[in-house]
Amino acid sequence: MTDANPLLADSLLPDFAAIRPDHVVPAMEQAIAAHRAAVAHATTQAGDDFDTVVLASERAEFDLARAWAPVGHLASVADTPALREAHAQGQAMMTAYLMEAGQNHDHYAAIEKVAARKDFPILSPDKKRAVDLALRGFRLAGVALEGEARQRFLDIGVELSDLSVKFSNAVLDATEAWSEHITDEDALAGVPDSDKAILAAYAREKGLPGWLVTLRQPSVQAIMLHAQDRALRARVYRANATRASDMAEDRSFDNGERIERIMALRHEAAAILDFSDSAAHSLETKMAQDAQEALSFLDDLAVRARPMAERELDEARQFAREHLGLDSLEAWDMPYVAETMRRILHGVDQEAMKPYFPLPCVLAGTEALIERLFDVRLRRRDDISLWHADALYYDLVDRDGTILAGVYLDLFARAGKRGGAWMDVCRSRFRDGNRFHLPVAFLTTNFAPPAGGRPSLLTHNDVVTLFHEFGHVLHHILSEIDLPSIGGISGVEWDAVELPSQFMENFAWDKATLIGLSGHVDTGEALPADLFDRLLAARQFQAGLALLRQVEFATFDLLLHRDYAPASGARVNETLAAVRSAVAVMQPPAWNRFAHAFSLIFAGGYAAGYYSYLWAELLSADAFDLFAQGDEGRGADFRREILAAGASRTAAENFRAFAGRSPEIEALLRSKGLLTA
Template sequence: MENILLQKFDTAPFSQIKNEDFEPAFEQAIKDAKQEVQDIINNPEEATFENTLEAMAFSGMQLDRISNIFFNLNSAETNEELQKIAQVVAPKLSEFGNDITLNPDLFKRVKAVYDKKNALNLTAEQLMLLEKSYKGFVRNGALLSDTEKEQLRAIDTELALLSLKFGENVLAETNAYQLHITDENDLDGLPEDTKIMAKQLAESEKKEGWIFTLDFPSYLPFVTYAKNRELRKEMAVVAGKKAFQDNEYNNEANVLRIVNLRQQRANLLGYTTHADFVLEERMAQNPTKVLDFLNDLLVKAKPAATKEFDELTAFAKNLDNIEQLEKWDGAYYSEKLKQEKFNLDDEILKPYFKLENVLNGAFEVANKLFGIRFEKVLNIDVYHEDVETYEVKDENNHLVALFYADFFPRKGKRNGAWMTSFKSQFIKDGINERPHVSIVCNFTKPTPTKPSLLTFNEVTTLFHEFGHALHGMLANTIYPSLSGTSVYWDFVELPSQVMENWCYEKEALELFAKHYETGETIPMELIEKIKESASFLEGMATVRQLSFGLLDMGWHSQNPENITSLKAFENEQFESTKLYPDVAENAMSTAFSHIFAGGYSSGYYSYKWAEVLDADAFDYFKQNGIFNKEIATKFKDNVLSQGGTQPPMELYKKFRGQEPKPEALLKRAGLI
């Protein structure tokens, strides 16, 4: 039986893949990719853009497909066997990457083309490929001595394994905890849906009562609505000490090792810190600019945050005689205050946000803006029965993309929401290969009596990930490495965050916010309340977001070798953003997967950075109509379809006609 992963396939053949196929498939694909690179090196002709850069851009395609399938499964549908395979293949892939970037003969050919780039009459995309390739070599050690190259290889291999281990520990800690309630009084305040879900979970484990977990659809409603303060505290403290406990899943040593290895790697390559290395390839350019950006926003947001915190404290004191507001009180009293101020409760809104309707709403918004249609198809292979598939077509009925949607939590799936792809878009031999894009979320599952009803926050999450998906689906570039979301990290959040804005607009909400039982469109007064409450406690939310960005920069914009206590270091970093009292047994970094298991190290600020872009971009729509076709086309042609083919600020200015201004964000957040 031949290995299915080494056959030619268009859509991922999930049902035919066996776990034992992965290792041999990786071995063979790495071997083939190495041979492709060797053929480029052995080419007796003088190095040209075509025979070197272009040939490299289209090498290792099979390996990319296998990697996409494997690592996406390891995030969305993992098991112990896949995790073990990941531990084996991650270092091999890291080594393969180094074999390419540290190959002196290959670099010699790339440099030969790079040195005469001005005489080559290249297109903007070709020039970007050449620049990125050359820089990729240099930034990955091509100019190092042989000894230094070996050091770099060792660091990269260890980092690949540590990052995997970090993520596995967080998942294990998430899965390890259950709050098992047998006294119905302890459910006081909880929404009916949440109780039903907890009951079902208990029944599935053949237990009496109700079970709550650290999965978001279970955890968040509990800490937001449960009247029992002690139980809220228990949940919040357990969630806050993930991988910070005295057990085999503790991530403290992993964090310290990761930041020190990153620092060593940066120094080896001639950079002062890891942040200097990372930010060279970002819109923000350097740590000083990022820290100035974050601290400038903090100066503007902190007074509002302090005022809001005082108001929330007074409200809790008045309502329940709470003397000191703690972290496990935040969501609970915020929700209560929101209800009092706006008479707006997520439970009132949820019936209008049936998952299927919201998804169709996102489709309809995309149709009105970009002229694409989504048709559900049942003949595409999927990795779990929950996954739905759609063909995306344009106005001429041409295939634009394949779209996968995976919405519900399960044991083998990590928390959170993300967009990913199984196949990139690119143009080769005159054929425009269209992308296969997926969004993965963790929303409440339907019950026998109720469909999946989303909180408003989940509605914006779906639109956010869908914005990333549009960036992938509407890609139209030649080279896969510049396609779709392959852009600077502080630009990648623009398409996702800008899409969230439609969730607050009457014209858009009327398309999909319909009561799941009566079909009634969401009442105008609720839309008004959603808009009014959009900036509710925005000062506190902004400061919280800035605290994560500052923690990330704390770890990565200075030499971490003298940091011995993770907790003490965190407390220092949080000093300027602190509102709630510290919880001694909690730490943020040990479960901060974005920066220790994902690609956001020295990049967490980019959420806020992109908010400046998205508020400015949406302001342009608002001034001219939120479904203005001309502006949508400018956005599609200059941002969504261009991927990383040009510097992001140039793309933004082509769309907007000017650089972004922070005023639109501050106004939207109610901070000015």
Template sequence: MDSQRCHALLSQTQRYHDHQNSADEVPMSHNPLLERHSLPPFGDIRPEHIAPAIDALLEELREGVEALVARAEQQAPDWDSLAAPLEALNDRLSQAWSPVSHLNGTMSTPELREAHDGCLQKLSDYSTWLGQHEGLFRAWQALRDGPAWPDLSEAQQRAVDNALRDFRLAGVDLPPEKKKRSAEIRSRLSSLSSTFSNQLLDATQAWSLDLDDDSRLKGLPESSLATLAANAEAKGHSGFRITLDFPSFYPVISYADDRELRQEVYTAFVTRASDQGPHAGKYDNAPIIEETLRLRQELAGLLGFSSYAEYSLATKMADSASQVLGFLDDLAARALPQGREEFAELERYAREELGLTELAPWDVGYVSEKLREARYAISQEQLRPYFPAPKAVSGLFAVVERLYGIHIKEDTSAPSYHPDVRFYRLFENQTPIAGFYLDLYAREGKRGGAWMDECRVRRRENGELQLPIAYLTCNFTRPVGDQPALLTHDEVTTLFHEFGHGLHHMLTRQDVADVSGINGVAWDAVELPSQFMENFCWEREGLDLISGHVDSGEPLPQELFDKLNAAKNFQSAMGLLRQVEFSLFDFRLHLELEAPSATDVQALLDSVREAISVVPKAEFNRFQNGFSHIFAGGYAAGYYSYKWAEVLSADAWSAFEEAGIFDQETGSRFRREILEAGGARDAAELFLAFRGREPSIDPLLRHSGIRAA
């Protein structure tokens, strides 16, 4: 096992499970996490299984690593004597930890969270031990320099080079005292990441507002009222319950005519896990942020980097911090004049049509939705009836089947962890090639957002092929009563985005785990397949497959399609500036500040907003305290990757625009050069092989409706 794959395991710390059986139903001699399964046995996993399984596996892995190192010292290692058995050891740990990690984010209970979090330091310690193991490093280097090297495949050579890079990034060359300090930092950072995520989840679930009737909810569509009523019913109340989960929060901010209600809900949302708002100080993530940033900068310094931002670029496409800042500054400069125009128009509409003389932060979403409806006679709620979740899902499958010649079929016999979850298998020429769990709806105990994660990675061992399995998770508005869930067009786009990540994982042809699927892919290129898939949600041919009215089955009418596309780039410059704001804040935070206080962090965010934001700010807003991407995910000093990869995805899509969105030759080339290649080759090489030239920023600007293009 190399440090890159182990660190990938440690990043999967945002998932979870709720099993109802009592502790004495299954004897502890039977531990499902220590057994090999083609799919996780979710129904058998209980909190008390987790620590014993991880303890036993880590002991087994340490012994296995030492045995392999001893062998490598006796004879020159080759792939089969070093890399393959290390990969097998890694897969043993992955098969145990992956379901625990996933369930920690989807079915959280206090008992399971405690068991999960109790293993984080053990895993971090093992990862650090592995990454700093000088004997193992020498064994990898001997493979790289030895007689077996020329016979390795391209994927195997890439995996070896990545492993050697990651050893150096882990501090294998450090003197003992610095190596020890590096280990302490990594262990603490793992714990801080989990604490940040847990406190944000707790803060989100701690707040709710119960209303006896709908008098304060005027303006909300019927579907949203039904969701709020279902929230109340689930808690044994009558009336309506507003929570801070997105399907509840978003309709209130976007549609509620009651301005005081919008302010109350907005305030609760933007002050989660902070020193402000209704639970001020109770779940405050500010100390977590301060310590995390200080330790990251210290770690980067130990490894010889001037900042954590520079350290993070060692595994990315971008060459330097100045290149990243130049890229973001250029985007901001192109979008800022148009963004100011868009906000001035919003202010004018609010003043003239709604009587609002000054826009507050909790007014922006509401007024924007009113202006969108007035200008284009279309809203997300108006589109919901055309996107019942079953039709959107089947349409997604139809798009993928048409594009790549594969077939997707549900497998109802697969073990699951919640009644809402479905499992599907991918077939090519009637042969199974992959599978995925689809978990669409928000619920209590499930962290917010949408993501794809590995359940199984494609790899080959002793001639046997392990098929890739993905977790695809969203937080959409759940079904109410007998009616299927009705998705907004935005939610459909999110579904396509995550499935793009899933395709990257599932359609790989790599048999080496470290470069299979998304593994080994530069972080600022990993969003290319996901952002690419979103484009099908805006095309007539795609929407004819995705949409079907909940009552009549009629596809989206041409009139609504025209309005949807006309409104596509509504406030596009404001949206682009918001993403650049997050990206600049993140990157500069890890580039410029060595030991920042909470005041320093806020001051930097304020200065970035002052330079490029066009919308009003609330002084009590503590966005950073909920910025999970960089404090509880893998995007630290890398949030810019979304825009960086969007340049690639927009340019890739322009090839389909030229040839036809379902052109078989172009689809086959995209699959071969991007999806199947995984991390076996450099991302820039893969893009060049697909597009035939270097990427251009022009398609992104054109697709985003930025006139400065």
């Protein structure tokens, strides 16, 4: 190559405009080789001090991420056939290499030597923490094992990843295998036109006239929420709730034996690493101390939510009887009844609210909120190399004008951009001897672009999304930790990493904040208070029932993993039945086989971790409540003890440093309207 590869440039920011697809593979070849050489150098040196081994490893990681992060980002926001191809090649190289690096026994041994040195106890807490987390990562990956145990552990990993693919494929195949062809439109009475268009498209895919009801999510939603035909709802419910199970019409996708095998292997892997069970293994990297702490939290929630859930169920029964002529309320009636109640009693038209949230207003409001909370300002820059005309770049500056960090915003949907919203790391904060790298983040959303001479208009959901992702961004860019592996979101416990994002979300439900940032696109008028009140009531509609459902899934997941014993097997149905009789206010039919399609815990990363959703809500609601109590210094506390501290301490220590106590459950209940006052 004649010109310099921009992906390898040692610059503060990537030169996005200069990056071409043909830069990717050569850059990654070089970056991976450099990482391999740097780690080898760090582990074979005579020195076994922190800088020689650990700081050098952090530097190697930083350099590798610096080359790869812009590629991953571009593949998500500026897709072209050539880039997609280059990204896929780079991705394959990275996956293979990370596997190799993660199993590097010499690297592990070298870091262990650092930890064994006499001066280790007097290193700074951050350095010790980085060493501890690195060693833990290697141990959990089986690198510390010797001989047969090590081989067995690796074999289990391979078999589990194969099973996880087969589990999700069985769910997908079972989803595709069932359908019901409808030619009489009356059978779809109640289903909105937009949903019917989706069902018609499914029919066209198969060369059929009319509509095809399938088990794909939009179809299940459309029928369960809207179809007046009760028998149709019952058929869809049954087909959906027995997917990939022994209760399905077609049993060839049954995941039952796979679940048994997955649970047995997880238990064995945990035992090899000296854990009592696979829940303990999973919780090793989480904030909750052990399964019991998470289970107690869930039990407490269930007990507190139950009276409200029972009241909500009574109301639904009464509504179904009086307005829908249903004398009994079956599992396949519940979503339909709830949706009808929601529409009639709490109708909130997201479209009608959009004029109150023009993007420029919302952005200005967000900037003001961030300044008010954390005493930092976002300052727009126009001299930065970007990948698209829609993209923006901001410096984050301190009160005295010092630049602390940077953030890219790319907010509008367009062709070649992946859907959804996310935050990603561009650069980590890193103090490497005399060199200092500022943290930089990407914030990406898919809002409707400006049209008809008007700015982009956001729904309230969009505002919530923007605040959520800004929470992740702030966690990254307000880091004050010098080592990348324990700064910002890096190294933070799985069940605590959503604390800043959900914390920020709360402000989109805060009356003063939301009304304050609103401004009607034509009149400038603020969002009327009664519209806000309706929005809030809709949010809390059937919150008790929804909470109990989450508690049910989370408890099932924890008990299944904690109580597994080789002699008795996984006991999926027994465990689910026991949890339901303890938690649920409405018992699903005995043939419901929800677990057989629960890919998040059997094929995804949520094993003994589903409770994390509720746990993070607990933390964020509690933290937000401390703000709502009006103490002025709270923003500075949150910034210092949680955002700036990252993973330099445990999440539990961060929370206690911020709140002065451990998390308490009342704020979560209050946010769901389950507790008055």
